[in-house]
Amino acid sequence: MQKLHVQICVGTHCTMMGAMDILDKAEELVHAFPEQPIEIEMVKCLQDCKNEKNTAPVVIINQHKYRRATAQQVMEKMMEVIQL
Amino acid sequence: MNGNYRPIINIRRKVFTEIARLAYEELDPVTHLEESIFTIIPGEVAQFRESVFKERAIVGERMRMGLGLPMRKASEHDRLSKGIEKIDTNERVVMHPLVEVIPFACEACPTKGFLVTNNCRKCLAHPCVQVCPVNAVSIGKYQAEINQEKCIRCGRCREACPYSAIVGFDRPCASVCGVKAIGSDYLGRALIDQEKCVACGMCLVKCPFGAIADKTEIYQLVKAMKKGAKIYAAIAPAFVGQFGPLVTPDILFEAIRQLGMEDVVEVSLGADVETISEAKEFLEKVPEERPFLGTSCCPAWAFAARKNYPELASCISDSATPMMATARRIKREHPDAAVVFIGPCIAKKNEASQVQVRSLIDFVITFEELMGMFAAKGLELPEVEGRSRQDQASATGRNFAVTGGVAAAVTKAVQELDPSRDVPAECANGLEECMKLLKLAQLGKKDGYLLEGMGCPSGCIGGPGTLLPVNKAAKQVEEFAKQSPYASALQNVLALETKR
Numbered sequence: 212m213q214k215l216h217v218q219i220c221v222g223t224h225c226t227m228m229g230a231m232d233i234l235d236k237a238e239e240l241v242h243a244f245p246e247q248p249i250e251i252e253m254v255k256c257l258q259d260c261k262n263e264k265n266t267a268p269v270v271i272i273n274q275h276k277y278r279r280a281t282a283q284q285v286m287e288k289m290m291e292v293i294q295l
Numbered sequence: 296m297n298g299n300y301r302p303i304i305n306i307r308r309k310v311f312t313e314i315a316r317l318a319y320e321e322l323d324p325v326t327h328l329e330e331s332i333f334t335i336i337p338g339e340v341a342q343f344r345e346s347v348f349k350e351r352a353i354v355g356e357r358m359r360m361g362l363g364l365p366m367r368k369a370s371e372h373d374r375l376s377k378g379i380e381k382i383d384t385n386e387r388v389v390m391h392p393l394v395e396v397i398p399f400a401c402e403a404c405p406t407k408g409f410l411v412t413n414n415c416r417k418c419l420a421h422p423c424v425q426v427c428p429v430n431a432v433s434i435g436k437y438q439a440e441i442n443q444e445k446c447i448r449c450g451r452c453r454e455a456c457p458y459s460a461i462v463g464f465d466r467p468c469a470s471v472c473g474v475k476a477i478g479s480d481y482l483g484r485a486l487i488d489q490e491k492c493v494a495c496g497m498c499l500v501k502c503p504f505g506a507i508a509d510k511t512e513i514y515q516l517v518k519a520m521k522k523g524a525k526i527y528a529a530i531a532p533a534f535v536g537q538f539g540p541l542v543t544p545d546i547l548f549e550a551i552r553q554l555g556m557e558d559v560v561e562v563s564l565g566a567d568v569e570t571i572s573e574a575k576e577f578l579e580k581v582p583e584e585r586p587f588l589g590t591s592c593c594p595a596w597a598f599a600a601r602k603n604y605p606e607l608a609s610c611i612s613d614s615a616t617p618m619m620a621t622a623r624r625i626k627r628e629h630p631d632a633a634v635v636f637i638g639p640c641i642a643k644k645n646e647a648s649q650v651q652v653r654s655l656i657d658f659v660i661t662f663e664e665l666m667g668m669f670a671a672k673g674l675e676l677p678e679v680e681g682r683s684r685q686d687q688a689s690a691t692g693r694n695f696a697v698t699g700g701v702a703a704a705v706t707k708a709v710q711e712l713d714p715s716r717d718v719p720a721e722c723a724n725g726l727e728e729c730m731k732l733l734k735l736a737q738l739g740k741k742d743g744y745l746l747e748g749m750g751c752p753s754g755c756i757g758g759p760g761t762l763l764p765v766n767k768a769a770k771q772v773e774e775f776a777k778q779s780p781y782a783s784a785l786q787n788v789l790a791l792e793t794k795r
Contacts, residue, residue: 223676226539226762227308227666232298234540235764253540255677265337281301 215249215292217272217285222256224267229282233268236282240289247293298764302343303505309335310354311513311667314361318517319671324362324383325376331358353400353505360395360510363388369399385519387658390510393494393644396468396485400506403483407448407465411439414460422455468498468507473726473750474599491602495595495726495750496641496759509641513668516635516658520555524633526657528556529621531638532563532688533696533755536771537662537762538669538676544775545681550674551665557632563688565621566592566695566704567781567790572614574708574784577745578716585610586742590701592616594646595750596729604733617695618643622655624793633657637665639696639758642750661760687789689781696772698724698754702747707783709745720745725752 217237221230234253241249259266259278270280272288298304313331317324332354341347355375356366363382367373382388411423415438423432423439431445432452439460441452453461468485469477476491477498485506487498499507520526528551538547548559569592577588589611591597601608615623622634635658636643647656660668669676691707694700702720709718721744723732729748735741751757756768763771781787 221539221541221677223539223666223669223674226542226676227312227670228305229298229301231539231763231767232301235298235767255541256675264334282298 212247213273213292213295215247215273215289216252217249217270217289218252218254219285220255220257220259220267220269221253222260222267224260225256225269228267230268230270233270233280233282233285236286237289240286240293244293249289249293297500300500300503300505303503306335306354306505307357307508308663308667308670310357310361311511311664312670314358314511314513315517315664315668315671318514318521319668321521324379324514328355328358328376328379349399353397356397356400357508360508362514363390363510363512366395366397382514383518385515385522385524387512387515387648387653390512390644390648392487392489392492394487394492394496394499394507394509394641396487396507398480398482398484398486400504401484401502402504402506403479404466404485405464406469406479407463408443409441409446409448409450409453409461409463411441412460412462413438414458415439415456416458416460418457422457423452423461426451426455467501467503471497471501473497473595473728473730474603493595493598493602493726493750494642494645497726497751499641500759509644511660511664512644512658513660513664516660517555517668519633519658525629525631526556527625527629527632527634528559529562529565529618529625529634529636529656530559531618531636531640531696531755532561532566532693533639533758533761533768533772534637534662535693535696535775536768537639538666541677543681545684546676546679547681548684549681550669550676550679551637553674553679554668554672556635557629560621560625561687561693562617562621562636562638563692563695564624564787564789564793565615565617565619566692566701567689567784567787568620568624568793569612569614569617570691570701570704570708570784571790573612573705574712576612576614577705577709577718578713581745582743586739587736587744587746588612589736589746589748590705592695592701593748593750593755594640594642595726596723596748598642598645599726599729599750600733600748603730604737607733607737610736616646617692618646619652619655620793626655635660637662639751639755639761641759661758662762663760666762686779686781688779689784689787689790690776690779691783692787692790693772693776693779696755697769698722698749698752699747700754701749702745704784705745705747708785711783711785718745719743720747722747722749724749724754726750
């Protein structure tokens with residue numbers, strides 16, 4: 212079973228653009244798959260938004276960074292690992 | 296707030312951010328308005344609608360309303376910036392009507408009705424036909440058919456179908472309107488009856504096309520701070536956790552100060568003041584002088600009562616709302632202060648424009664609008680260093696944000712003042728329930744009761760200006776309430792010294 216590490220930026224822009232919805236949906240998957248090793252981490256601003264406009268929300272799943280992430284996209288990427 | 300409506304929420308919040316940016320960066324709104332629209336809707340490929348020009352036109356009206364301006368009519372020629380000089384000020388501008396449908400953003404959804412889908416098996420028994428009291432259902436060539444002219448929208452056919460082949464639908468805006476204020480214009484688009492509307496904001500949150508918007512005071516508030524006004528923030532009890540999981544109350548209060556405000560006061564303190572006065576009112580007047588006592592804190596509930604049951608208006612407590620009590624305390628301590636109420640609520644904007652409240656409350660903004668201000672100012676909330684903060688409110692005052700919390704607070708206070716007194720209480724959750732409860736009260740079925748009305752489902756934490764999903768917000772509010780050193784309003788020394 213592959214370990215799943217989800218880092219969700221909860222800085223100002225990311226929170227405004229939906230980080231808490233992503234967090235909510237990611238946590239639902241943690242409850243739905245209790246045997247799966249999933250770590251959800253809330254992180255401070257990753258500075259992406261300082262260099263480029265419209266990057267929020269930013270999520271990192273197993274070292275892979277997703278900009279303008281959506282809850283649907285994060286769930287899908289998580290499920291890809293969970294179903295391995 | 297509904298997280299599944301992301302694209303709509305994000306446009307709304309980008310509008311708030313742009314408006315705050317115009318004010319913070321002291322840009323001329325006349326010349327920068329169009330640029331702001333381009334910032335929000337960039338490129339030439341439409342993302343949501345048939346064309347990028349229409350998307351920009353809608354955002355243009357949203358920007359106008361965000362600045363406090365009235366919407367333009369699509370049928371009349373007006374500049375986008377028309378009237379902007381009147382709202383380019385550091386004071387509240389006249390707001391009515393507060394919540395409006397942007398007509399050309401509305402897709403004119405069909406009104407309430409029932410429809411046979413292709414799940415219909417054209418079965419032999421056809422119970423849909425059998426149960427129809429007006430003979431509106433017949434069996435067509437391929438499936439059952441409903442004659443929409445005869446149909447009385449009772450829904451019996453849907454209940455009877457063993458294949459779930461009949462669906463009922465309604466306009467999302469109309470289905471959540473507890474005061475039935477949504478009708479149609481001549482093109483079938485939603486139109487709000489402003490006589491009935493109480494500005495609860497539920498239609499605005501529920502419209503899947505993002506066609507409904509409200510006016511804001513962000514621009515004028517920032518301008519006032521820029522001019523050096525001493526602004527105190529009165530923050531509603533639902534604030535806990537709204538600005539991200541790493542943003543504690545200490546951090547949030549400091550961040551608000553860094554926006555340019557003097558200080559922050561918990562409105563839960565005003566809730567304690569209201570609790571004590573409503574408890575006394577209940578003990579003194581119910582049921583002898585007044586058949587029941589309705590709580591006063593929710594403006595949507597209070598407006599709905601006043602508009603629809605004027606004869607019951609005297610039974611809604613005349614104690615100051617928590618917002619007013621908090622503002623009065625701030626202005627007594629700091630006579631030169633201006634007060635901004637920051638909450639989850641749109642209806643509070645209406646409450647604040649009433650004659651008796653106008654002198655106390657200078658501005659009203661929502662949590663979402665405040666978040667736009669943080670973003671515009673470039674304040675990275677989790678990086679802000681919080682200062683320790685004095686607890687200003689009791690646990691019961693902090694629980695005002697959740698349905699049942701107000702009645703629980705008042706009940707507790709009544710029983711502390713008079714342990715022999717029983718308090719039958721009932722809570723209405725959402726405006727539709729509020730209207731039902733008022734009806735029962737009018738019929739005399741709630742005599743002797745304490746009635747709590749909450750215009751938003753789940754209470755203030757379910758308000759239209761929130762950022763956090765309701766289930767999480769409830770836990771956060773509960774946690775923060777537990778941290779209070781005062782178990783009830785009557786133990787809160789600050790509330791006891793604050794007169795109404």
